[in-house]
Amino acid sequence: MRAARREFYESVSVDPTVAGLLEKAERDGVETAWHRYLAQQPQCGFGLLGVCCRNCNMGPCRIDPFGYGPQRGVCGATADTIVARNLMRMLAAGAAAHSDHARDIVEVFKGIPEGWAKDYQIRDEEKLRGIARALGIEVEGRDALEIAREVAEVLEWEFGKPGEEPLRLVEAYAPKKRREVWRRVGIMPRAIDREITEIMHRTHMGVDADPLSLIAQGLRCALADGWSGSMMATLLSDVLFGTPRPLRATANLGVIREDAVNILVHGHNPVLSVKIAEAAEDPELSKMARDLGAEGGINVVGMCCTGNEILMRMGIPVAGNMLQQELAIATGALEAVVVDYQCIMPAIVDVASCYHTKVITTEPKAHIPGAIHVEFDKARAMETAREIVRIAVENFKNRNPERVMIPEEKCELVAGFSVEAILEALGGTLDPLADALKSGKIKGIVGIVGCVNPKVRHDHGHVTLTRELIKRDILIVGTGCWAIAMGKHGLLLPEAAEMAGPGLREVCEALGIPPALHMGSCVDCSRMLIALGALADHLGVDIPDLPAAGSAPEWMSEKAVSIGSYFVASGLLVHLGTVPPVLGSKKVVEILTERAEGLVGGRFFVEPDPVKAARVIADHIAEKRRALGWPE
Incomplete structure (x- = not known):
């Protein structure tokens, strides 16, 4: 039985920190997202197809996808x-x-x-x-x-x-x-x-x-x-x-330190996380931490998109992406998890209750039962941030060393490729990028965006798709949980150019950049829009004419629905690696995957296999190159 459990835990992620911490969580009586996902099986078929309606109290109504039962809701909706x-x-x-x-x-x-x-x-x-x-x-x-x-x-x-x-x-x-x-x-x-x-x-x-x-x-x-x-x-x-510029930092759960007060900031808004990181440098609080036995002082680490915000601007190490938030607590070494909003699992309070960790909510719009709530007052931001950091420092004495298990794995990365930073690397003009695209050294550009999802193997889609594309000389830019996955797996280092095709490798080595560029958090997908718009204008074409595409290999969030849709409306082919709840309607599928292209120049396609998805994207890029008269 134990061997079977170990095999399951090793199957859920390609990140080497996950299996060991899932085993520890089980020993400690802790339930994680993967356990809860299993408990939900089988998931509701009507919900997966999108054919359940709860929009009024005549329902809920559902449509029989096989045609034997109801074909309309009470109001007549198909x-x-x-x-x-x-x-x-x-x-x-x-x-x-x-x-x-x-x-x-x-x-x-x-x-x-x-x-x-x-x-x-x-x-x-x-x-x-x-x-x-x-x-x-x-x-x-x-x-x-x-x-x-x-x-x-x-x-x-x-x-x-x-x-x-x-x-x-x-x-x-x-x-x-x-x-x-x-x-x-x-x-x-x-x-x-x-x-x-x-x-x-x-x-x-x-x-x-x-x-x-x-x-x-x-x-x-x-x-x-x-x-x-x-x-x-x-x-x-x-x-x-500050506008991000390339800097070196580290990623994965190994950034948590046994000799320090560990504060994990999680969520999306840098208004909070930047001030927590600054408050952690306060000499009085640092001395308090050392007086309590934390010889390494105070160690702030990031999680999810607010982790990306302070990573790319301050070099603060990032502990992991969304599915690792519970595992970070399960290390037994976090004094506090400080959150704002979005992608924060309510279950972290239950996980934290098994250890000494305090979960601190800060936003009036994001309360979690069982957490400590310290309203973050922006008018006295540093004072509030110091109050939060003090709570974490004072909690260090409650840590149980016998329950601490911090993975060794962490990886160096280079983050901070804003549009301005990319232009600087190119010498202040888009000409070198345009020339590399025209010559075929770079075949195309793909933006890969965040989310991780327990429905699929954690990080696998991100890592595999990226590797498959860069070896085809396709430059990758990305954000969110994808960016953190790349950092953990070494793809945000200039040395990763060795994995790229000969043309992309030559460009990366000449510029000293990775073949996959960290552009920021999920709102920073807008950087991709600005870059694509500028490139299209530079070449005298529209965005749909570019050899470019988008992808969300492990998406789960409603925000990803909006991101994918504005990429499509901006004229891009967009790959989805998890199936959206639309298969109950042939008409909706047809609009999203076919008719949209004739209207706005972009469309969706769904392919759970990242290797097959890479082939489709590469073929699409080759087609766009042919239309421009560029060599394939």
């Missing part, structure tokens, strides 16, 4: 309507999550010229001035605070402005050819909150029943996220905390 409505509600939730994150960033940014956000500064004034110019705001002869005030006013208006005028960031950053397509199709986004609200209205009982109409509004909402909400979060985070 499988096509139900599947489309359910998918669009997922998309709306994802867009809301990204854009509410942006709203929090804007609040702090605006607080600087208003004078109340005293613990935050404008760290990249050049970036601020660039944003202002793009928005048509005068910058000459004006100081940074004056410019920031006007930029904040414009960006606040993006959320709820009235009227039919397009979003200002869309007009400022999206290529003209793309905007013309969106106007023609009728999906030009008008206001972030409006597009989310309209999806919720359309999917209410008795409103929109047409799958194509519903999906079109979904694409409009996704564009508001990608080209405004997420982009706003990225742009202003760079202004507040």
Whole structure:
């Protein structure tokens, strides 16, 4: 029995830290996401197909996919309507999550010229001035605070402005050819909150029943996220905390230290995590930690996307991606897990109760029963951060050394490839990249985005797809949990160019860069949009003409639905490695995988096998190269 359990634990992930900690968790009586996933089997077939509707209290209704039972809900909604409505509600939730994150960033940014956000500064004034110019705001002869005030006013208006005028960031950053397509199709986004609200209205009982109409509004909402909400979060985070530049750091659970107070920051918003990292440097708190026996002082490590934020700007080590949050606690060496929002499992409180670890929630919109709640006050950010760090330090004395097991595995990486950093590596112009693409040294570019999912082998899809593509001379850029997976498996090092095809290897070695570039957290998928738009304009083509694609090999989040949709609406082929809940409607599948391409230039395809997916993507890139008259 023990051998069978060990075999199962080794099968769930390609990360070498996982199996041993799952065994330890079992010994300690701890349940993890993998255990709970098994307990859910078999999962609901109606839910997997997307044919269950709970949108009113005449239901819940479900459609019999085999044709023997009900074919309409009580209101008369067909499988096509139900599947489309359910998918669009997922998309709306994802867009809301990204854009509410942006709203929090804007609040702090605006607080600087208003004078109340005293613990935050404008760290990249050049970036601020660039944003202002793009928005048509005068910058000459004006100081940074004056410019920031006007930029904040414009960006606040993006959320709820009235009227039919397009979003200002869309007009400022999206290529003209793309905007013309969106106007023609009728999906030009008008206001972030409006597009989310309209999806919720359309999917209410008795409103929109047409799958194509519903999906079109979904694409409009996704564009508001990608080209405004997420982009706003990225742009202003760079202004507040610095535009990332390449730096070296380390990844995986081996970054947790036995000789230190360990604080894991988890979530998505750097407004919190940056201040926790800064507070951990406080001499008084460091002395307190050493006085309590933590000779190594205070060790802050990241998890998930907020881990990416402080990794790429501060070099803070990252402990793992989303499915490792419970395993980090199971090491027995975390004094505190400090969270903000998104991708935080409520179960971490139950796991922490088996050890001495304290889970500290900080956001008014994200409470977890059983956690300690310390509201993060942005007006006194450092004071609140020190209070949180002090709780962790004082908890060190409660650690039980006999229950500590920290994996040895950790890997060096290079992170921080913002668009600006990539341009700097290219010498300040896109010409070298364009020339490498035209010559075929680089065949194409693929953006791979985050999420990990217990439905598939952890990290396997990310690692395998990346390796398969780089050996075909395809440059990879990516974000989120993909980026952390790459860091753990050595693919974010310049030395990884040895795994690339001869053309890509030559380019990487000449520039001293990895073949897979860490671009940031999930909101930083907007960096890919800016880069693709700039490259398309440089070459005089539209984004769909580029030898480029997107992929989400292990996606699970509603945010990924929005990301994939704004990539498709921006003109890209997008691969999904886990099956979305749409197979209950042939019409919805047809719209997403076929008809969308004729409307917006992009489409989805689903392929769970990353090797097969790499072949499809490579064939797509070869087709785009032929159309451009470039050698294959």
